[in-house]
Amino acid sequence: MLTIFFRGLIIFAVLLVIIRLMGKRQIGEMEPFELVITLVISEIACIPMGDRSIPLIYGIVCILTLYVVHQFIVLLMKNSKLQSLISGKPLLVINKNGIDKDLLKKLNMQTCDLMQAIRSAGYFSVEEIKYALMETNGQLSVIPKKNLEDKQQRLPIPLVLDGKWSEDDLKQHEVDKSKAEALLQKHKIKLKNVMLMTVDETNHVVIQPANRPIFSFDLTQKEEQLL
Numbered sequence: 001m002l003t004i005f006f007r008g009l010i011i012f013a014v015l016l017v018i019i020r021l022m023g024k025r026q027i028g029e030m031e032p033f034e035l036v037i038t039l040v041i042s043e044i045a046c047i048p049m050g051d052r053s054i055p056l057i058y059g060i061v062c063i064l065t066l067y068v069v070h071q072f073i074v075l076l077m078k079n080s081k082l083q084s085l086i087s088g089k090p091l092l093v094i095n096k097n098g099i100d101k102d103l104l105k106k107l108n109m110q111t112c113d114l115m116q117a118i119r120s121a122g123y124f125s126v127e128e129i130k131y132a133l134m135e136t137n138g139q140l141s142v143i144p145k146k147n148l149e150d151k152q153q154r155l156p157i158p159l160v161l162d163g164k165w166s167e168d169d170l171k172q173h174e175v176d177k178s179k180a181e182a183l184l185q186k187h188k189i190k191l192k193n194v195m196l197m198t199v200d201e202t203n204h205v206v207i208q209p210a211n212r213p214i215f216s217f218d219l220t221q222k223e224e225q226l227l
Contacts, residue, residue: 007056008049014060015045018067031087031137037070087136094132098214099195107134111161111196111208118142125156126196127206127216156198156206159226163192163210175199175226183224199226 018041022034030038041063048059077083091103093114104114115126117140123129131143157173158166159180170177180199184191189209196208203219203226219225 003052004050007052010056011045011049011059011063014063015041018063021067022070033073033086034070037066041066090133090135090141092131093134093140094126094129096130097212098126098208101195101210103134112158114140115158115161115196124154125198125200125206126208126214154200154202154204156200156204157227158196158198160191160194160197163194165191173227179224179226183219183226201227203227 019038022037044059044062044066048054048056073086077086083089091100091107093100093103093107093109099111099114104111117134118124118126118129118132121132121140121142123142123144128144129142130145133141135141157169157175159170159175160166165177165180169175170180180197181191183205184194184197184207187207189207193210194207195210196206198206199219204216205219205226206214206216208214
């Protein structure tokens with residue numbers, strides 16, 4: 001047990017030095033290659049700590065090797081082409097026309113994933129956003145539209161996500177689905193072509209058709225109101 005104790009201390013000290021040399025970053029801020037190296041290092045470190053049949057030097061050499069690989073990749077990434085190849089490049093997922101369906105597909109993201117990222121960035125509706133950039137580390141950078149601060153006080157309810165009704169939200173907020181269907185028919189939009197449709201407590205509706213500009217309107221007629 002004492003041997004394992006000291007092996008653990010030695011591996012911990014080596015890991016601490018290596019991680020400090022790699023730089024201070026939170027997990028969510030790491031580039032893909034940094035996350036992979038960190039995960040592999042943590043896995044390698046566990047093996048010699050608990051298995052006395054494996055020489056401690058083997059684990060230390062592996063950890064140092066991965067550190068050298070990290071530094072080598074950092075040097076390669078000074079070249080912009082290699083940087084794009086290794087870590088990818090930021091993508092403009094929301095532009096002046098709204099959500100870019102093709103880029104979302106390229107990122108293997110769904111509309112609900114994007115909405116979660118938008119909320120994490122401090123916004124609640126795509127209507128508030130002028131541009132949104134998905135960074136290579138998975139963070140969403142947002143440029144908001146001006147004079148839309150009041151929208152922040154209203155939480156939009158998703159009615160349609162990626163061409164399908166959000167049944168749970170419809171039931172939870174007692175939204176009349178037939179009225180929502182009538183609205184889509186009125187604007188000559190098929191359900192399968194709707195990436196996102198939301199309504200807030202003031203009956204303000206936002207619709208993002210696939211590959212078409214986003215648009216919004218207020219439901220002033222009582223018979224059309226969804227909430």
